[in-house]
Amino acid sequence: MMRSLWTAASGMIGQQFNIDTISNNLSNVNTTGFKLNRPDFEDLLYQTTRTAGTPATERTLVPVGVQVGHGVKVAATQKIYTQGSLQNTGNISDIAIEGEGFFRVLTYDGTFAYTRDGAFKIDSNGQVVNSNGFRLMPEVILPEGFIRDSFAISQDGRMTVKIPGLDDPIDIGQMELYRFVNPSGLQAVGGNLLKVTNASGDPIGGQPGFDGMGKTIHKFLEMSNVEIVKEMVNMIVAQRAYEFNSKAVQTSDNMLGIAAGLKR
Amino acid sequence: MIRGIYTSASGMMAQQWRMDAVSNNLANADTAAYKEDRAVHKAFPELLLRRMNTNVVSLPMSGEHPVLGSLDKAPVVGKLGTGVELNEIFTVFEQGAFKETTNPFDMALEGEGFFVVQTPYGERLTRNGSFLLGPEGLIVTKEGYPVLGQNGPIQLKLNNFMVDEAGRIYQNREFADDPQRLVSMAENEWNQTELLDQLRIVEVDQPRYLQKQGSSLYRTTWDSGEATEATETERAVVRQGFLETSNVNAVRQMVQLIEINRAYEANQKVIQSHDQATDKLINSAMTMR
Numbered sequence: 446m447m448r449s450l451w452t453a454a455s456g457m458i459g460q461q462f463n464i465d466t467i468s469n470n471l472s473n474v475n476t477t478g479f480k481l482n483r484p485d486f487e488d489l490l491y492q493t494t495r496t497a498g499t500p501a502t503e504r505t506l507v508p509v510g511v512q513v514g515h516g517v518k519v520a521a522t523q524k525i526y527t528q529g530s531l532q533n534t535g536n537i538s539d540i541a542i543e544g545e546g547f548f549r550v551l552t553y554d555g556t557f558a559y560t561r562d563g564a565f566k567i568d569s570n571g572q573v574v575n576s577n578g579f580r581l582m583p584e585v586i587l588p589e590g591f592i593r594d595s596f597a598i599s600q601d602g603r604m605t606v607k608i609p610g611l612d613d614p615i616d617i618g619q620m621e622l623y624r625f626v627n628p629s630g631l632q633a634v635g636g637n638l639l640k641v642t643n644a645s646g647d648p649i650g651g652q653p654g655f656d657g658m659g660k661t662i663h664k665f666l667e668m669s670n671v672e673i674v675k676e677m678v679n680m681i682v683a684q685r686a687y688e689f690n691s692k693a694v695q696t697s698d699n700m701l702g703i704a705a706g707l708k709r
Numbered sequence: 710m711i712r713g714i715y716t717s718a719s720g721m722m723a724q725q726w727r728m729d730a731v732s733n734n735l736a737n738a739d740t741a742a743y744k745e746d747r748a749v750h751k752a753f754p755e756l757l758l759r760r761m762n763t764n765v766v767s768l769p770m771s772g773e774h775p776v777l778g779s780l781d782k783a784p785v786v787g788k789l790g791t792g793v794e795l796n797e798i799f800t801v802f803e804q805g806a807f808k809e810t811t812n813p814f815d816m817a818l819e820g821e822g823f824f825v826v827q828t829p830y831g832e833r834l835t836r837n838g839s840f841l842l843g844p845e846g847l848i849v850t851k852e853g854y855p856v857l858g859q860n861g862p863i864q865l866k867l868n869n870f871m872v873d874e875a876g877r878i879y880q881n882r883e884f885a886d887d888p889q890r891l892v893s894m895a896e897n898e899w900n901q902t903e904l905l906d907q908l909r910i911v912e913v914d915q916p917r918y919l920q921k922q923g924s925s926l927y928r929t930t931w932d933s934g935e936a937t938e939a940t941e942t943e944r945a946v947v948r949q950g951f952l953e954t955s956n957v958n959a960v961r962q963m964v965q966l967i968e969i970n971r972a973y974e975a976n977q978k979v980i981q982s983h984d985q986a987t988d989k990l991i992n993s994a995m996t997m998r
Contacts, residue, residue, distance in 0.1 A: 514730075
């Protein structure tokens with residue numbers, strides 16, 4: 446009916462999406478290893494109603510075409526992988542990554558998922574699992590009867606633990622981290638997990654602390670990298686933009702009312 | 710029928726076009742590097758009115774003196790405007806404000822100029838420097854179109870590139886070759902820094918005549934002229950880690966909304982007046998009892 450009505454509506458929908466993203470960032474302000482999302486907007490296609498360069502008269506050309514836009518769309522939401530601050534928990538199964546890289550876990554359907562959430566647990570079999578019970582890969586199994594407080598992980602991912610009867614700690618494995626050419630292309634699937642996509646590229650594994658991999662910091666957790674102030678400012682902008690667009694909808698509606706008022 | 714009705718109808722239609730442009734500006738108030746559209750109106754061609762079927766014969770005037778030797782059977786009454794139409798919607802390339810993002814793939818342009826993007830339809834221009842790293846390690850736009858440097862698409866690695874104000878991209882040679890070797894911010898000592906490429910920044914003679922393509926892309930047209938490489942002195946400054954915000958001024962758009970609404974309303978009143986006058990003529994001036 447009226448183009449501007451839909452154009453302004455697309456603006457409102459876009460800002461609503463913006464608020465959705467901000468809300469999600471804010472609600473995850475305390476989520477371990479959470480990386481904030483940022484929506485990116487782009488203008489929608491333009492309708493050309495008169496093409497520039499077409500003849501206006503015998504000798505002259507139309508100098509400027511008439512193009513009118515159709516509003517806005519969400520082009521992408523990217524995760525911003527800046528380092529979150531580290532929090533000392535003292536818990537023996539907590540691991541934080543300082544720098545780049547992801548832990549790999551095996552999900553219930555047999556596929557791998559990647560996470561920066563290092564709040565692992567030790568289950569009844571002595572296996573290191575995440576909060577959902579997904580195993581850390583490569584698998585880490587602590588020997589039977591191990592001494593809890595002796596479990597240690599070095600910055601380059603070597604894991605050692607003591608067992609009763611032996612003086613020296615025994616080596617129980619090497620932790621691996623994984624990186625991606627384009628980590629923004631990973632797909633968030635909830636539960637602090639990310640899945641590989643065509644856009645992210647294949648995982649590249651490596652030892653922590655070497656070849657560009659981050660260090661594993663034992664007994665620490667990485668906090669969310671959401672900055673409240675920034676999100677608040679974004680929220681103000683989004684709310685006002687929403688309001689402006691609603692005014693455009695109102696004006697369009699008003700104009701339609703006026704047009705309808707032509708016929709008494 | 711009644712000329713005034715069509716004249717004011719053209720006024721209403723023209724206001725609707727302006728409304729479309731304003732709505733699009735407001736919808737893109739938060740789009741990176743969006744440039745405001747402005748609608749300009751122009752008067753319809755004026756009509757020269759002449760009196761026809763008259764008994765009076767006058768001599769045509771040349772200046773103040775009548776010209777003898779010819780007769781004007783339809784003397785000129787005067788000129789009559791026939792309304793308004795949309796002339797053009799043009800883009801205002803004012804600089805937008807900068808927003809710091811600290812994302813190394815975000816680049817803002819300060820000054821006139823455009824980045825060049827390789828699309829399947831040919832090279833397109835953009836000022837939206839919110840780029841990503843593609844799976845092959847190319848810098849791409851949100852649509853996946855590679856951003857072009859002097860030597861074509863730019864292949865680099867996260868944490869292993871820096872862009873200076875002239876758009877020159879530097880990388881550390883040490884980590885550049887092996888695609889399996891990713892780099893972290895902390896380990897990169899920049900001991901073998903080399904110039905990788907320079908971002909292409911182009912200018913057009915008449916940016917106002919560029920055609921918007923959606924997705925923040927522009928196309929050159931016959932009127933805008935071909936895109937030419939910006940000279941060393943006039944190159945727009947590239948700011949890495951910043952985004953250019955939309956240059957839409959919300960206050961101005963709001964004022965325009967009010968103005969449009971009222972102009973639309975005024976035109977409607979004119980139509981109603983014409984309608985009422987006609988109504989009087991038909992139903993009241995000559996009543997048959």
